[in-house]
Amino acid sequence: MIDASTRLCCLIGHPVGHSVSPQMHNAAFNALGLNYVYLAFDIPPEMLVDAVRGLRALCAAGFNVTIPHKVAVMKLLDELDPSAERTGAVNTVVNNHGALRGYNTDLHGIRRVLEGRDLPLSMPALVIGAGGAARAAVAALIDLGFRRILIANRTLERGLALVEFARSLGASAEALDLEEGRRRAIKCGVVVNATPIGMYPDTGVTPLVAKEMRRGMIILDLVYNPPRTRLLEEAEKAGAVPISGLDVLVYQGAEAFRLWTNMDPPIEVMRRAVVKALEGYRRDDRR
Ligand SMILES: NC(=O)c1ccc[n+]([C@@H]2O[C@H](COP(=O)([O-])OP(=O)(O)OC[C@H]3O[C@@H](n4cnc5c(N)ncnc54)[C@H](OP(=O)(O)O)[C@@H]3O)[C@@H](O)[C@H]2O)c1
16 A cells, blocks of 8 residues: 555666566565555666666665666765675665665676586686676676686677676686677587576577586576576476576675665565566567
């Protein structure tokens, strides 16, 4: 029941039309009986400053930030958590009595799906892609103990920039083109796909096929729509360990929920809401 004391959380980005965060967070608020609501706002870059000022004035409890504002929002905040400083990007903001503090919960989500596994830390880790998600993946892999990072990207300059970033965090790193990345994958302990390759509706494509993988290696696909991508199917064929981007999405959202509410997030409720929302979007597209 929305009333005069309902707390506001939201997403700002451009575009936001296919985000599943409203379904995920509203399901979690309802499950715990919290008087919060989560909305999504499409904010073009020229309106970002006004949007953040507005959320501050409205005393929003917090907000998520997505493409293209994850870096630009940083200078509009009062404080940065180490997760944001470490990745150079913010995807979650918490309003602490008027002070806006930026976090990067993508870093938490990626770490969360990998930690506790038997990670082959003596082998290199391969990250495919060099955008914002790849940056969070590189930081997470180094946090978990990988010391050699390979970065395969379509555009070499962006790959080289990420190599510099990995080196600044103390790892050795190398930039490859996508072809060389495919060739070297089999010698890696973990591969993270941080490109949209395989994302709905182009679900037939994959950055790697089974013969380029090894039994027991970990294949994390950050693509979450569909939850089971062609890359993860190829990983299963090869006897590799497939991890879906859906898990990362849920864990990054769960961490934001915890930061806003100080409550333990209802993970399974959030996961079910995301799966249902993604199915709904795919059904609507087919109509
Ligand atoms: N599961 C989660 O919670 C989660 C969180 C964040 C992101 N993601 C997913 O991760 C992916 C990347 O997101 P992002 O925020 O990093 O995006 P981004 O900053 O726009 O970076 C996209 C990266 O993908 C590469 N790329 C794009 N299209 C490609 C293609 N057709 N072939 C080869 N490379 C291509 C780009 O290469 P260039 O440098 O050559 O342009 C760039 O390296 C998206 O699918 C996103 O949905 C998932």
